[in-house]
Structure formats: structure tokens, C-alpha cells
Amino acid sequence: MRISTRFSDSTHILAFIEIYQNIKVSSEVIASSVETSAVVVRRLMGNLREAGLIDTKQGSAEPKLAKDPSQITLLDVYFATEGNKPLFELDKKTNPDCIVGGNIQEVLGDYYEQAKIAAQRKLNETTLKDVIETILVKQKYKDSQK
Amino acid sequence: MRISTRFSDSTHILAFIEIYQNIKVSSEVIASSVETSAVVVRRLMGNLREAGLIDTKQGSAEPKLAKDPSQITLLDVYFATEGNKPLFELDKKTNPDCIVGGNIQEVLGDYYEQAKIAAQRKLNETTLKDVIETILVKQKYKDSQK
């Protein structure tokens, strides 16, 4: 399975916007924190905007969260960036004339859905506020060690 | 994210081996049920053998489950085919000199791990026996409708 870092990068972007809301936050600045290109950041921000998680204005480097960080969960970010696609993919082309091939898609599909929902429930328990506060605690510890 | 059907195909193979244990089950026969090539089936069966889920003998079309179907869970099959890689991938290269970039990997990694474990616990609740019995029930219903 090819790996997507869109989910983690999008969460990164949201945390960055919230933590640095006082300074001018261009896609270039965010890109230097994510270590990618500004275009990639703008592409991800486009998804976040469509999902109603941020507000942006063309030409202006002032992205804002559209909701309070306590009201945005990791699941919201996941849906915004990856949609609600299956976590475990089914082989859709199996032999319908075989007892196994003709039934396994439906059977596994149900079990996979249950596992996906279990993961999504966990993601939904964590808010952007939790993420940001944990980041700040870790940073404070690092600073105390200097 | 590119999709892998190895997990579902491997489960398919295991169910097929158990249901058709009376007849001669070559990789060719299994491949016609999965609708793929025999080489792909043998490759997946290699993983299942390494994981201790099936016993095979070179040259002989007589694969056997190495354990009772009630003792093999979907999680066992998942580990055999996909390993214990992350469900949600982290961007490993973020700017360590930024508060967000320097801490988010560790923070998100922990939350992702929790979500992954939630999904894995669900997969571990379902056995191959459950899968097979559900397949047979669905087939019985189909037969009753003819």
C-alpha cells in the first residue's frame, strides 16, 4: 500500500495555523515547517477549506481555523484529506460462481467496516486542542533540558 | 494511498483451503476463485506459510490450515500479509527547529497507534471460523432463492 502523509501533514498545518495565528502565515512559511513545497501545502489547505475546517482568502496570508480547536477532531481532518474510503481494501473481482468468491466480499466488507469504525472512533476522541497542547508540553520539556 | 487486496485475498485463500479440503486444491484452482494468477496465489500462500497459518508441500496440491479455523483471526491474517505497519502514515521529515515540526511526529504517532490498535482489536475478534460460517449462511440463502 502506497503511503499518504496528507493526513499528518494536514494536521500539522492546522496546528501551525493555530499556534502562529499572531504572525503572517503564508503557505511558504507553513511549507518550511512541514518540509515540503508551498504548492503542496496550498493543495492540502484547499481540502481543509472545502471541509469547513479553515477560512482562507486568496492573496492574503491569513488562514484562520473555522472552528475552535476543541471542536476539530483528528477524524474531521482525516475525512477532509482522505475521505471515508475503506481502511482495508477488498478485492472486488472474485469468482461469483464459487461459494467463497461469491460471498467473501460482502462478508469481509462487514468485518472491515467494523474495524474501520473502531479506528475512526479513536480518531474522533482526539481534538486539535489535544494535539496542540501535547505539542506545547513536549516543547516545554525540551526547553527545560537546555 | 495505493490499495492492497493482499489481506482480503489471503483470507479468501484460507477460507477456500478449509472449505474445499476434500478436493485437490492447487494454486491454479484457488486462483480461479480469487480471479488472479496462480503465481500471485503462491506468493500470498508463502506469506501465510511463513506466518505459521498453513502447511504446504512443494509439488503437492494439498495445502492445510496449520491451526483450527477458530484459532485464526483476521488479525493473524493481516499480520501475515501486511505486517504491523502503521495504518496512518506519519510524515517523518518535518522541520525540527519549529515547535510544530519538531514535536508533531511523536504526538501524532501516539494517537495513530491508539487508533490502529482499536482496529486491530476488532480484527482480532473475528476468526476464520466466523468468516467461513457466514459465507456458508449467505450461500445457503442464495440457494434457497433459486
Added chain:
DNA sequence: CATTTTTGTAACTCAATAAGTTACACGAAT
């Protein structure tokens, strides 16, 4: 015991896609 069948693997091709790049129109800031 010679022939056929089948497994087990390596090496290759093909296709899909995530991510990065280039280019540019349009809006905002200065």
C-alpha cells in the same frame, strides 16, 4: 522410471498514485 503436474521464487513489466514541480491567472498588500 520417465513424464507430467505443481510448488516456490526470482526477475521483469505494467499501472496507479502520492508528492513534488512548473506555470500562471487572480486577488491582496504595500
Added chain:
DNA sequence: ATTCGTGTAACTTATTGAGTTACAAAAATG
């Protein structure tokens, strides 16, 4: 008016899942 920044489309590149070809080794077959 000029510069800066966003929003997007189009293209390139790298990765990888899946299929294919090839073949050695083991087992089945008659």
C-alpha cells in the same frame, strides 16, 4: 503599479501492488 500570495491545472518522478515469464525442485501419475 508593483510585489506578494493564493488557487489550480498540468506535468514529472518515485514508489509499489499486482500480474507475467521463466525455471529449478519436489511430488504425483501411469
